[in-house]
Amino acid sequence: MKFSDYTYQRPDFPSYQEEYNQALSALKDADSLAFAKEAVDTLNRLRGTIDTAANLASIRYSINTNDAFYEAEDEFWNTYQPHFEALDFKFYQTLLTSPLLPELKEIYPETLFLFAESRVKLFDESLIELFQKENQLSSDYGKLVASAQIEFQGQVYTLAQLRPFTENKDRKIRQEAFEKQTAFFADHETEFDQIYDDMVQVRTEIAQKLGFSNYVEFADTQMNRWDYDRQMIETYRQEILEKVVPITQKLYQRQAERNQLDHATYIDLPLVYPTGNATPKGTPEALVEKARIMYHEMSPETGEFFDFMVEHDLLDLLSKKGKQSGGYCTFIQDYQSPFIFANFNGTSGDVDVLTHETGHAFQAFSSRWIKEPEILFPNFESCEIHSMSMEFIAWPWMDSFFEDETEKYKFAHLASGLQFLPYGVLVDHFQQEVYEHPNWTPEQRKQCWRELEKQYCPERDYVEMPDLDRGLYWFRQGHIFESPFYYIDYTLAQVCAFQFWYRFIVAQDETAWQDYLAICQVGGTKTFLEILSLAHLRSPFEKGALDDTLAAVDQYLSEIPESQLK
CATH class of the missing domain: 1.10.1370.30 (Neurolysin; domain 3)
Structure with missing residues (x-):
């Protein structure tokens, strides 16, 4: 099935609310772990369906803001998203007050409960009009x-x-x-x-x-x-x-x-x-084919993943009239599909998108086993480790994209x-x-x-x-x-990605790929510092971590003679 065939249907909120509340009551009244688990799993399925619809509407509107149908759907979600969030708020409250909470914590990731604790502090039904306005x-x-x-x-x-x-x-x-x-x-x-x-x-x-x-x-x-x-x-x-x-x-x-x-x-x-500046060689279609070859050579896991993305038309890369700016990756829950949105413009940024957003998408693809929509991706500072590190992991293949300008690209990429x-x-x-x-x-x-x-x-x-x-x-x-305050996360992840750069490119560390793969597979089931521990990376907040990382990058760049950058 191609992305164009993915079915979007505006949810009927009253019907959804009724079904949701029934599952909530089942969770509240559960007198055994089996019944509680059944209720949580039902709620995850329901929430995944809403997440799918909201994502499809958002993607298609971002591709063409002049599409009258999806502009109307965007307005629907602006109005109704807070109502769906109000139901999720009740789920988090019910989950955290369940008499079976200790047992539930044994079978669901800890971060689900941390997320729930955060969300009950952030919502009140009386504020729905303000959320709609935002x-x-x-x-x-x-x-x-x-x-x-x-x-x-x-x-x-x-x-x-x-x-x-x-x-x-x-x-x-x-x-x-x-x-x-x-x-x-x-x-x-x-x-x-x-x-x-x-x-x-x-x-x-x-x-x-x-x-x-x-x-x-x-x-x-x-x-x-x-x-x-x-x-x-x-x-x-x-x-x-x-x-x-x-x-x-x-x-x-x-x-x-x-x-x-x-x-x-x-x-x-x-x-x-x-x-x-270094520019990629070839048409957008040629760049995607080069990326496909790269990901097949990189690992069996990335090869399978990138084939899936291409076969299902899950990359919208070309800039066009009415398309929103920027680039992003998201995940369409009911179709178990990542989706990459970008605006190719003939600069090296086109290749950066094919590595950066693909890092996000590969992580989501590797974490498909996670059924809780809020923790399929980890928190933003962790998310960006996957994407920024993938930009560096891809370095050995950059000559196929940039040919005789490869060294220029690498120097500018690391320096930037x-x-x-x-x-x-x-x-x-x-x-x-x-x-x-x-x-x-x-x-x-x-x-x-x-x-x-x-x-x-x-x-x-x-x-x-x-x-x-x-x-x-x-x-x-x-x-x-x-996305207010979503930005310093990129810098925290960049410091971590520099460590992967050192391990992959400078030290030729044979354990680096397994560490990278491991953090892609755990999704959002671990916190930032737990993810760093799993990947054997030093925290940017750790004393001296910044010094060592900066020294390694500075030395590498300083040792590249200008004669190589012509």
Whole structure:
């Protein structure tokens, strides 16, 4: 069955609610473990069906925001998702108050109960209208970004399609592309400001009505940060600022010298090499075929998985009009199918998507045995280990994608991973400041962004970009709008992925694959630090872990002569 044949049916909420409540009553009244297990399994099946419908509607709407049918379905889910969540809230309450709780904990993963404990703190039926409003605001942001139709050199492009021009060897073309890109956000500044202002107010109201002092506390609970807290995050951010930023500035200086620039401004940053950045060779179809060969050679498990993805048309990779920006991976429960969404644009990012999102999808495929929808994927900081590590595991096959530009790709790929860390923690720091000051004006938010940007990313000189210089850059960072506080997770995972990079590429550690496979197979049944222990990786919060990892990456990059990067 192809993805196009997967059946979407809008659920009838009253009928579903009745069936759900019957199973809940069975769980509440269960006088034996067998009866309790039967009720939980029934609830998992019901919740999986809803998860499937919501995912199908979301995927198909993201592929074409101009599809009237799925736009209506998106509005349905924005309205009804909180009602379905209200039922799940009752499930978590019933589960945690069951007299058979000790016995249930023996047969279901511990993280299901940790998740339940988090969720009962995050929901109240009286707040459904606020949750609905938040959902609609998120859709409004996605639709606004997807609406971009930018005239450039006689053609019309989406934001994703415009990106290759920002990496062009010709500086005038780069500058014009950046100006067009930024102009879209500046032209719609009032709309972006209003959407975000409404989001901050709604989220703050939700958090305070649930007893949190602010939305930061709410978000850390929502993100299931079971192994670490906000204070540890703040310390980690400071470590990045003090230890990583000096290394990134050294890399940017090396890039400027390579490009024969006395001073590089923001427009110069995307061009890593004067001869042009490494680009993948071949059509999108050829790249997918190269990926198929790679995954067959990598392991039997990845070969079987990638065949499944291709045979069922579970990759939507091409950028097109009306398609939402970005890339993601999700899992369609009733069809036991991962799904990958991307926007190919002819840059090295196309290959990154085929490795990064495939890392997510392979983990989900490997964890199909997990029937609880909320723990098929682990928490975000753990999820991203699978994806970012897969980018490095794929390095031995990069010559098939980049041919004579392979070394250029690898150097830029590793360096950009390091350069990402300060930006990743900047996004978290900015959001913390915003939600600790919910009454800030849009201008104050932009000023805060720019001040933090100068600390974490001092290489960003916006001398030619006045709109960015006054703090508009974050408008394009969808996570800030749609998935608040989901970003520092990428940096935590990147530090872990660097360790896998060292084991696979530098040390040639023969045990590395089995460790990677092991964490893909446990899904979300373990916490972040438990996953790191299983993979034999050091925690980013562990004293000295950051130092050793940074030293290894810095040394590797420093030892690559410029002669190899022509």
